[in-house]
Amino acid sequence: MMEIEVQTDLLQEAKESIEAAKSYKDELEQRLQGLNQARKQITESAVQTRDVLKNHFNDLKARLTKLLDERLVMLLQEVDKIEQESIKPLDDCQKLIEHGVNTAEELLREGEVAVCCGTAQEEKLGNFTKKALQIQLDSLPEVPSLVEVPCLSAQLDESLLSFVKDRIFSHGAIASRPPVQIDELTERPGGILVRWCKVDDDFVAQEYRLQFCKNSTCQFDDVYIGPDTEFVVLHIDPNVDYMFRVCARGEGRMEWSPWSIPQSGYTTLTAHEWITGCEGFSLSSRRDMALRNDSPSSGVLYSKEPTYTSGQTLTFRMEATGLPDKRDSIGVCVEPQNECDSLQRDKAVCISSNGAVFVNGKEMTNQLPCVSTGSSVTFDMEVVNLGSGFSDGASFKLRMIISSGNREVVFDWLLDQPCEALYFGCSFVYPGWKVLVF
Template sequence: MSVEVDVLLQEAKESIEAAQNYRHELQQRLHGLSQARKQVRGSSGQARETLRRHFTELQAAATRLLNERLAALLAEVDAVEADSVRPLDDCQSLIEHGIGQADELLREGEAALRCGLGEKEDKLGSFTKKAMHIQLDSLPEVPALVDVPNVSAQLDDSLLGVFRDRVSRHGAVSSHPPVQIGELQERPGGIMVRWCKVDEDFAAADYRLQYRRSASGGQQYEDAYIGRDSEFLVLHLDPHVDYLFRVCARGEGRTEWSPWSVPQTGDTTLAPHEWRPGSEGYILSSRRNIALRSDSAHSRCPTLFSRAPTYFCGQTLTFKISAVGQLDRRDSLGVCIDTHKGAESLQRDQAVCISTNGAVFVNGKEMTNQLPAVAVGSAVTFDMEVVHPLPISNNNLSDGFKLRVTIGSGNREVVFDWLVDQEVDSLFFGCSFVHSGWKVLVF
C-alpha cells in the first residue's frame, strides 16, 4: 500500500511540476501576446500621429503656396492696370484742358458779340486771333477699345484634377516594413548585423542601418551604413552594453526611405581586438585597432602582436589595409599561438600568415597555393575551426590538435589544416612590415 502511495505521490509531484511549467509557458506566451498588442497599438498610434502631422504641414504649405501665387497674379493685374491707365489719364488731361480752353473761348466770343459798336471791332479781332491760336480743328486721338488692354485671368481647371489624383495616391499605410533585421552576431568590439527583405515585391536600391544605445533615453539613432549590401559590421561598440538596431530601404528610382524595421537589441561580450601598445616601430590609433608602421631606417623588422590572445576559433579575423609601403618578402599578417619579443616575422613555427606578396606560410613553410598580393583597400580574413584532437598515443595524452584554417584575400581563399602542439583556446594576431608606410586596421 505504501508503494502505491509513493507512486501516486511521485505522479502528483510530476503533475504539479508539469502544471507549473505549463502555467509558466502560458504566462510567457501571454507576455509575448501583450508585447505584440503593444507593438500594434503603439505603431498604429505613431502612424496616426505621423499622418496627421504630415497632412497638417501639407495643408499649411499648400495654403501658403496658393496665397503666394494669388498675390503674385494680383500684382500682375495691378501692374498691367497701372501701365495701361497711365496713357489714358494723360489723354484725359489733354482733352479736359482743351475743353477748358474751348469754354473760355466761347465766353470771350459771346462777350465780343454783346459789346458795343465802339469796342466790337477790337473784341472780335482779339477773339479771332485767339481762336486761330488754339487750333480748333486739332483733336487728340482716343485709342479704340480693341487697342487697349482688356485684362483677364486664365486658370487651368485641370489643376484640381491633377491635385486630386496626386492626393489620392499620396502616402501609404503598410502593416509590415519591407525589410527586417534577421541576425545580430557578436564580434570583438562590434556586432555583425544582417537583414533581409520581407516584401519580395519591393525593389530595394539602398539600405540604411542605424543604431543607438538601448538605455540612452532620448538619444537619437545614428547612421552606421548606407548602401546596397544586406549586412554590415558595426564596430567601436562597448562590450556588455545593449544596442538597438533598425534598418530601412529605398526603392528603385525613389528618394524617400521606407518605414523602419522593428528595432532589435544586441550586444557583444567580446572585447575589441587591439594592437599591443608600446611596440617599437609602430604608431597606434586611440582605439589601438589601427597600426601604422613608422620610420624603418633601422634594418630590424619587429613584429607587432595583439595586446592579448583575443582571437577565438569560430570567429572571423579581418585585416584591412588602408596604406602600403615598399614590399618585402618578410612582410606578413597572421595569427600565432605565442609571441616572441623581437621576432622578425610571423613566418615561423606555431604561426600561420600571409605575406604581402600573397604567399601563405604554415609553421614557417611556404605553401604552393598563393593569394593575390596585398594592396590598398585589401581585406585579409582568417577563419578557423577545430577539426578534432589527433589520436592519443600510449602515454594517454593527445599528440596535438588540428585546426581547419581558411585565409581569404580578394576573391580567392585557401583552406588547409594546421597542426598545433596543444589544445588552443585563443590565439594572438600580428603583423610585420620591413618598410614604413603600411597601415592596417584589425577587427
C-alpha cells in the same frame, strides 16, 4: 508489502503529475506573456501610425494652404503690376486731353469777347486769330481703342483639382509589417555583426539604412547606408545593451520604408587592440587602427594580447595603402617574435600585400587578390582536433579560412602544441599603410 509499493508508485506518479502541471502552467503563462507582447506591439504600432498619419496630413494641409496663399499673392501682385503699367499711358493721355479742353475753353472765351467787340477792336480779333492758329485746333491726340489696351483675366486650369485629387488618393500606404527585418545579431570583439533580410518579396530594395543606440539613450544614429545586408557596428562597449533597427529605400524611390522592429543585442568580447610603443607605427585613440609612419623601423606590430580565438572572425580593413612590398604581412601567430621583421615565419599565418599566402614561412600556391584601399582580409579558424599525447608527436590542427575580395583559401594549420588564442599582427616596409582590426 504490495500495498505499500502501490501507494509509493501512486505517490510518485502524483508528484510527477504535479511537476508536469507546473511545467505546463509555466509554458502557458510564457505563451500568454508572448501573446500580450504581440497584442501590445499591434496596439502601440497602430497608435503610433495614427499619430504619424494625422501629423503628416495636418502638415500637408498647412503646407498646401501656405503654397496656395503664396501663389494667390503672386497672381494678385501680377494683376496690380499689369494694371498700373497699362493705366499710366491712359493717365498721360487724359492729362493731355484735359489740358486741350482747358485751352479750348479759354480760347472760346477770348473769341467770344473779340467777336462781341466787332470791327472796333480789330487788334483783339487779330490777336485771337493768331492765337487760334498757334494752338493747332485740327491736331487731336490719339486715344487707344479697347482692343489695343489690356483686358485682364485669370487663366485657371480646372484639371489641377482632378490631378491633385488623384495624387492625394494615391498618397500614402499602410504596411502591416516593415519590408526589412533584422535577422541576426552576432557578437564580435568590440562590436556586433548585424544581418538583415527582406520579408516582403515584392519590395525591391535599392539600399539599406542601419541605426543603433544605447538602450539608456534611445537616440538612434545612422551607422550604415548602402547596398549590403550586413554590417559590423564597431566601438561597442562590452556588456551593454544596444538597440538596432533597419529600413530600406525602394528602387527609384526617395523615401525610406518603415523601420524594422528594434532588436536588442550586446557583446561580451572586448575590442581587439594593437600593442603600444612599437616604433614605426602610430595608433588611434582606441588602439584598433594602426598607421605605418615614416620611421625607418620595419618590425612587426603585434596585438596587445592573444585575443583571437577559435570560432571568431578576425577582420583587417585597409583604410589607406602605401607602396607594396613582398615582405609585407597581415595575419596571426602563436606568439610574438620581436626579432622578426615579418609574419612570414614559423608559427604564423599571413597574407602579403600582393595577395600571397604564407603558412609557417612557406608560400602557398593559392593566392588572394592584392590588398588595396577599402579592401578587407578576414581570418576564420576552428579547432579540427586537440590530439592526444603531444609528447608522442601528435599535432594540434586548426582549420584556417582566409578571405579577401570574392576569393578564399582554406587549409589546415598544424601546430606542435595546443593553442587557445592567437596574436595578430602586421608589418609594412613602406609608410602610408593604415589598417583597422576588428
